Amino acid sequence: MILSPKIENFVLHCGEMGSRWGFNRTIGQMVGLLVIHEQPLTANEIAESLKISRGNVSMGIKELQSWQLVKVTHIPGDRKEYYAPSGSIWDLANRVFEERRKREIDPTLSLLRDQILDGPNSAEEEYAQNQIQAIHDLLETVTKWSAELQRLSPEQLQTLMKLGSSVGKVIDLKDKLLKKS
Amino acid sequence: MILSPKIENFVLHCGEMGSRWGFNRTIGQMVGLLVIHEQPLTANEIAESLKISRGNVSMGIKELQSWQLVKVTHIPGDRKEYYAPSGSIWDLANRVFEERRKREIDPTLSLLRDQILDGPNSAEEEYAQNQIQAIHDLLETVTKWSAELQRLSPEQLQTLMKLGSSVGKVIDLKDKLLKKS
DNA sequence: TTAAAGTTTCAATAATTACTGAAACTTTAG
């Protein structure tokens, strides 16, 4: 399981970016490795390729499963587990996006809801209350939008994405559209 | 600079979320504090409110400035610097979004571009090359879209966001729209 | 000038997070 320079380069980069994408270096490397390899890999192969301990791989796989980014496969007559990405690049990106929304937005939304129900407890909390409401509204809109995007088929999403610079035009024509629908 | 329970709660929560939003706990608390307070605060007030050292505040402010999230103001006859958020909640969210795109996507896009120019170096790199291309295309689309969103006025954005569940309909009517534009 | 008010820097250290490897656990073929 020796990696070619190009692939090693790619995997190491995924490691560096790992923490920015929401996991840690090792897990970033694992994702990179799984994505770039056509065949599923065993835990031992992963450990060997990345020069990390078997235990670390096990923890990493667990974490990746909590993100729903890997699937386990088996080869007939072989009891080892083989790991592979749980879908296309697009699927993976979608899952990361969704999982991050859950971790980065949901807890705050929940706190802010409670604080809004509580109401301002004094005159100087008026401004605070307004700001809390503003953050709440923003996060709620983002959440709704994100749910909407999840509902779309990959083809629709591609279409939407490719709309690119004509998004502005779409918006300008919104009223017309809504009448027709 | 003693905080009311509700505000303290909010600020502490921002601290907990800080690392998930791309900074650290202290900086998260600083953002929370600045956003929730109507009046700009001095570095000393921030240090006192959050019970952290003066030096830490200085570093935090520097970091927040690199994210373009704070602005400095002065009060006539007072040489202290007063810090406040650099805009509305919406502005701040936009900046965080943009900055994260720069940190989380741009470096990868740049690496992948180079790797694509390099071309596959062997037969077994064929698959790898395809995957690299797929990731590249996805990230490029996201980048373009994000740039497009930045170009829109806040009002247009609001409109787009509020479109919510009718996004699907918009897509279905895309062709019709593009003819008219 | 200069000294008081304010700010920044950074080496030392604290706090957190990640990793290893050996032991415990699980599964299955015989």
Next chain:
DNA sequence: CTAAAGTTTCAGTAATTATTGAAACTTTAA
């Protein structure tokens, strides 16, 4: 059943990241 193959757990330790606080630096009023 049991032993071999495989997997997971977790205490100890390594690596990383954040924080303090004292010294250096900057600005300004007198």
